[in-house]
Amino acid sequence: MRKVFYLLVLFLFSNTLIAQPAAPKDSVLSISIKQVSTPYGFAIQSLSPSAIEVRKQVLKGNKTLYRLGTNGKSAPPEKAQFWSAEDPRIDSADYARKYGIPLENVIHADYLVEAVLNDTTDFITREAPPAPGQTTSAGGIEVVVPPGSLRIMNTIVYKKQ
Amino acid sequence: MDLYKTIDKIKQTLTDNNFGTIAKKISSCVEQGSTGSEILMIVGHYLLQLKEVSPKAYSFIQKDVEEFISECNKIGLFPGKK
Numbered sequence: 001m002r003k004v005f006y007l008l009v010l011f012l013f014s015n016t017l018i019a020q021p022a023a024p025k026d027s028v029l030s031i032s033i034k035q036v037s038t039p040y041g042f043a044i045q046s047l048s049p050s051a052i053e054v055r056k057q058v059l060k061g062n063k064t065l066y067r068l069g070t071n072g073k074s075a076p077p078e079k080a081q082f083w084s085a086e087d088p089r090i091d092s093a094d095y096a097r098k099y100g101i102p103l104e105n106v107i108h109a110d111y112l113v114e115a116v117l118n119d120t121t122d123f124i125t126r127e128a129p130p131a132p133g134q135t136t137s138a139g140g141i142e143v144v145v146p147p148g149s150l151r152i153m154n155t156i157v158y159k160k161q
Numbered sequence: 162m163d164l165y166k167t168i169d170k171i172k173q174t175l176t177d178n179n180f181g182t183i184a185k186k187i188s189s190c191v192e193q194g195s196t197g198s199e200i201l202m203i204v205g206h207y208l209l210q211l212k213e214v215s216p217k218a219y220s221f222i223q224k225d226v227e228e229f230i231s232e233c234n235k236i237g238l239f240p241g242k243k
Contacts, residue, residue, distance in 0.1 A: 040206035041240040043198055073193050082199035100197020102165070108192075129197040129236055132165035137236075142196045 036124050036144045038081050043144050046126040054085045054141040055125040058117055065116065065143050065150065068109035068158060077113040077152055085125070085141045088112065089159075098140030100128035112158040115150040122146050165191075167229045168204060171222045180218040183211065201233050205240025 034045040045051070057063040065083035067074075074080070088095040088106060096103040117123060128140040168191065172184040190207050194200030208226045211219040219226070233240055 037243065038202060040202035041238070041242045043202065043239070044237040046237060067195050069195060070192065073189075074195055075193070080195070082194070082196040082202075084196055101194060101200060102191065105192065105194065105200075126198065126237055129201055129238075130163060131197065133163060135163050140196075142198050144198065 034122070034124050036081065036122060036146060038144070043124060043126060045124040048127060050139060051125040051127060051141055054143065057085075058123065058125065058143060059120050061120060062116065064114050064153070065145075067113045067115070068106060069111050069113060070105070070108055071110045077115070077155065078150075079147050080113075081145055081147055083115065083143045083145065083150075084128075085143055095140070097131045097134070098128065098138045099142070100131045100134075100137065100140070102132050109158045112154075112156050113152060114154040114156075115152045117143075117145060117149055118151045119146075119149045123149065162232050164201060164229060164232055167225055167232070171208070171225050171229070174221050174225070175218060178218070178221050180215070180221070183215060183218050198238055201238055202240050205230055205233050205238070209241040 035042045045055075054063070058065075063085070064087075065085065066087055067077060067080055067083050068088055069077065069080075084095075084099050086095065086098070088109075089112070092106045093103060096106045123143060123145045126142050126144065127137040128142050130137055168187060172187050175181065175184040175187075187204060187207065190203045191200055193203055208222070208229065211222075211226075230240060
């Protein structure tokens with residue numbers, strides 16, 4: 001029964017995307033149906049107040065996005081699609097919890113990339129899923145972007161705090 | 162729901178049934194991610210591929226994979242969907 005429900009939701013989303021006339025760029029209607037495709041599948045826009053707030057900041061064009069990377073493991077920054085709205089240097093452990101990642105991914109990170117969106121046409125904002133050992137999101141807002149839509153500002157050696 | 166718990170359960174089942182290499186690959190998927198959604202998408206995509214790539218391994222974990230994907234869908238992530 002649950003599967004049928006999700007398939008129905010998916011179907012409605014797909015049809016909405018095809019049939020919906022272009023909505024004003026910043027309207028609730030336009031963000032309610034947004035999704036970003038990745039090589040692994042697609043993710044959809046969250047309508048939570050915090051996700052919408054970060055979306056507004058990104059739309060202004062000057063919001064710095066952050067991404068930790070590990071040499072030989074992480075997607076290269078120019079192809080990376082999953083970014084965070086917060087600087088991990090402020091508190092590494094809290095960052096791992098807020099962004100739903102194992103602490104090891106932060107501890108073993110080699111570099112930190114800072115970027116801004118070049119093209120604000122297609123991106124989404126969403127709560128990070130729960131971290132290991134948690135059952136609810138700790139509220140970090142992710143920004144998911146199409147590949148190549150960011151301008152890399154800095155790539156710096158990551159020093160754990 | 163703690164989706165990492167589900168990932169650990171899937172890895173343990175695979176290891177117990179002599180699919181340790183696949184379990185290690187799942188750990189590698191987790192290490193690749195920079196945000197939680199990226200991790201769940203990479204892991205979910207990989208698990209769904211097992212259906213074709215290693216049907217026997219998949220048969221041991223099918224129920225947990227389906228639960229994992231269902232939980233991802235609930236939070237707006239659709240691994241394996243284009």
